[in-house]
Amino acid sequence: MIEALEAGAEAGADALGPAALLASIRSARSAEDAAAAEQLDLAAQWADLHPPESIHTAATFTVAGCEHEEPIAGPGTPLVAEFCIAELGTVLGTTSVSAKKLIGHALELRHRLPRLWAQVHAGRVPAWRARAVAEVTIHSSPALTREAAAFVDSQVAAVTGRIGPAQLDRLVAETIKRYDLATADPATDPEDGYLHVDPRHVTIHDQDVHFAGTVRLEAEVDLADGLDLHQALAHRAATLKALGSVESLDVRRAKALGDLARTQTALDLFQHGHTNRSDDRQALPVAREVVLHAHIDATLSGDTTIFGPTGRLEEGQRLLLLHQLKGWCGDSRTTITVKPVIDLNTEKSAPGYAIPDRIRDHITLRDRTCVFPWCGRPARGCDVDHVTEHDHHADAEGRPQPGPTHTDNLAALCRFHHRLKTHTAWHYRMTAPGVFEWTSPHGHRYRRDRDGTTALDPPALDPPALAPPALDPPDPGAPRIPSPRR
Template sequence: MTSTAQDSDLEVVDLAGASVTGLLEQAAECEAVLREAAVHQLRIAYEWAIAHPVVDAAETAHGPVLPSVLEAPETLGGEGTPAVAAFTAEPLAVACGIAPSSATALLADSLDLHHRLPVLWHQTQAGFVPAWKARRVAARTRDLSLDAALWVDRHTAGRVGSLSLGALDRLIAEAAARVDGEPLAEKDKRSRSEWDVQLKHRDPREGGATSEIHAVGDTLDLTRFHDVVRAEAEALGALGDGDTFEVRKAKALGVIADAQARLDLTTLLDEETTPEEQAAVRRRLIERRDARVRLYLHASLADVAAGVPGAVGTVEGLGPVTLDQIKEWMGRARVTIQPVLHVASEDTWSVDRHDPPRRMAEQVVLRDSTCVFPWCSHPSRHADLDHIEPYEDPDEGGPPREDGSGQTRPDNLAPLCRRHHRAKTTGSWTYQRTTPGTYLWTGPAGVTALVTPTGTITLPTC
C-alpha cells in the first residue's frame, strides 16, 4: 500500500491524541522492532558472506579475469573466519543503501559474531544484547587471536548488556595480555605502525572554516608538543587575546606553524655534513617556506570583485566559507585560489590519447565531486578517471570515432576510487552515463542503482 501525505497527517493526529502512557508504549514497540531488524540484518549479512566463498582467481562467473590482484579474496573478519570473494560488500551496500565501507563492516561483524563470539551472538539473537553493542565487541576484538576472542566471549557471557564500553575495552585488553601474551615491546612496535597525523574537515553544514587534527605518536613527543601549545596559548592571553583558553590553544597551532617555517635548520647540521647535503637541506627549507595552500573556491565573481560583506563561497572538501574568512586566510599564509571552470559545454571537445589533459580532468572533477559508485564518498580529486566505454589503443586496432572525435572526452570519463575502478574492470559491475553527472550501475544478482548529483537511488532488482 502506498503511503500518502494524508495518511501521514492522520498518523500525526493519532499520536497527538495519544496519552503519555500510550506514547511510551509505542516508543518501546518501535525500539523492539528496530532491535530485531538490526539482528536480522546481521543474519542476512552472514548468509550473504558465506554465499560468496573464495573462488579460483583465474576463473569467475564472468570468465577469465585480468591480473589476480583484481579478484583477490578478502578476509573481512578476524582469525578463524572464512575469507570471501572480492567485492562481496558492494551489492549488499547498494541493497541496503549504505556506503561500501559500512557494508564491509557489517559483513565483518557478522562473521566474527558467528565464528569468534558465538555466545554473544546467541544472546544478541535472544534480545539480551543490542546489536550495536555486539558489533562493537566484534570490531574491538578483531585483531585478537581466535583463542583470545573466545576468552572474551566466555568471560562476558551474560554481562555485555550491563557492561559499560570502558569495562568492555578493559576486558578485551586483558584477553590480549592473558591469552595472546604479546610482549609489551612487541605491542609498542605494532603501535608505532599506527602513528600518524591526520587532518579532518568537519561536516560542511557546520561551516568550512573549522577543521580537526588528530595525532598518534610517541607519548613524550606529544606531551611536549601539548605543553608548547598551552604555553603559546597563555602567551596570547598575556598579549591581550580575549578568546577563551581553549580557543587560544587552537590559534596557537598557527603561531607554532609560522615560527617553524622561519627556522633555519641548517644550524643543526654537524661539521661532517657534505656541501651537497647542506644544499639539499636548504632546498627543502625553501620549498617549505614557499609551500602554498590550494583552495578550490566556488563563488560569484561579482561577489569576489565587489567585496560584498558576508558573501559566501564553497571550498571543495570544506563546504561553505565566507569570503571574509578566505581573505583573512590569505593574509596569514600563501594561498592559491584556483579558478573554477564553467562545465556547461563539457561534451564539446575530445583528444586522441588515453590520459585527459589537465583542463579536461578538472572539468570531470568539478562535475562529479566524488567517486560515482553508489554511495561511495571518495573525493574525485584523488580518484582515477575511468573511461566509461573502455579505451582502445589506436595502435592496436582501436578507433578514432567515426565522427572524428577522440575516445577521451568528458562525457566518456567518470571518477572512480581505485577499489571501484577494479570492480568495474573485472566486469562484476557495469555502468553507463545517462545524463551529465548521472550514472546507472548494474551489479551481481541484478542489483541496480542510479547515482545522481543529489544522491543515490536503489532501483528494483532486475
C-alpha cells in the first residue's frame, strides 16, 4: 500500500509542468510559514495557561528546589511557571531548552514586538525571521526597555523583517544609545560617551564535529589582542617547522593555538624536551587539567590487546578515532587513567541511600545521557535518581525498602528534570535495564532508551467528543526519533 502511494506521488510530480511544480513548492512554503506562525501563537497560549499563580506549591515563599517563576523573555513580558516548559518540549519532540526558547520568542514578539508579531500572522514575515529578531532583543546587553524594544520593532517592521544579523546588531546598538541604556563612559566611547554593543566573543562549535575529529572556532577580539595572537601563532608555527614539522602552515597554527590553551608551547618542548633532568620537567608551566572520557572497544589475542579503529568520546557524544587518542596520549605531559571494564549486565547494589562511585559509573555508562525524553545532557554531569523514591525510615521501622540503591532502581537525570520528576506529576518507571517509560501530567507517554526517544500512544483529547479514533499500538520496528547530542 505504501509503495502504491509513493508511486502515485511520483506520477503526480512527473505530471506537473515547471510552472505548476514551482507553484506547488511556493504553496508548500506558505503552508510551512503559516504552521510556524500558528505554533508561535499556540506556544504563547500555553504560557498563558501557566502563569506563576498556577504553581501549586506555596506562592508566598520560595521552597528550595521547587518550581519557580521563569523569566524567559525581555522586561515587560509575563512570567511563566517553570515546569510547563518540559511538557511542551516533549510533545514537540525537542529538548526543554528548545521549548523554553520557543515560548520566550512567542512572548517577546507578542508583548514587545507587536508589529512584527502582526506581520508574522499576516504572512508577510516568516516566523524564523521574527524569531531571530526576538532572540537578539531578549538577550541584548544592556537589556532593552519596552520603549527601546518598540523602537526596534518599528524599524524592523518597516522593512518587513528583511534585516540581516549585522544590520540588526547596528540597530540594537543605535537603540541603546538613543534610549540612554548604558552608562556614559567617554574613555570607552570617546565619540559620544555611550557604551556601544560589545561584539567580542569566542565560539567553539562543538556540536558540529568533523569526521576527522576537529571543531570550528570563531572569535571577535580587540584589535591589539588579535594582532598579539596572530604574532604568537606565527612564531609557534615557525618553531614547529624548525623542529621538523612537515605539516601545512594552517595545521601548525591550529596546533599552536592548542598549545596556548594548554599553556605548553612548542618552545617549551624545544627547550626542555631533550633532557632527562627531572627539575627541567618540573620547570614547565602547569597545564590546565582537561579530563576526557574515551571508550574504545578492545579484544584480547593471547597476551596482546587489539583496539578497534574507532570509539566514543563522552564529551559531546562524538566519534573518536584511535589515532587521535594515540596522538593525545603521546604528549609527555598527559596523565592517562585506565579504569577497569564495567559489565553493564551485572546488577549492583549498595545498602542505604548513598550511591558509591562503582554504581554511579555503571549508571553513567548505561544511560549515557539524562533519561528524560529528548534530553541530551551527558550522564556524567547528571544526578543519579532513585526511580522509586528511597524511604529513609523503612530500615529503622523494619519495613521493606521500596526504593533500594540498586542499578535497577537508578537513572541519570539532569538537575532540571530531576526537580521536575520530584515536584510535579511527571513520573517514570524502568521497564528493562536502561529502558524507561515516562508519563506526563496530561497523560502523554514516552519510551526512552539508548537509541533515543519514542512517543507512545497519546492520551484522548478533552472533551471526550473530540477524541481521535483509536490508534494501533506502536510498531516495535518503527524508526525512532534520535535524542539530540550535546
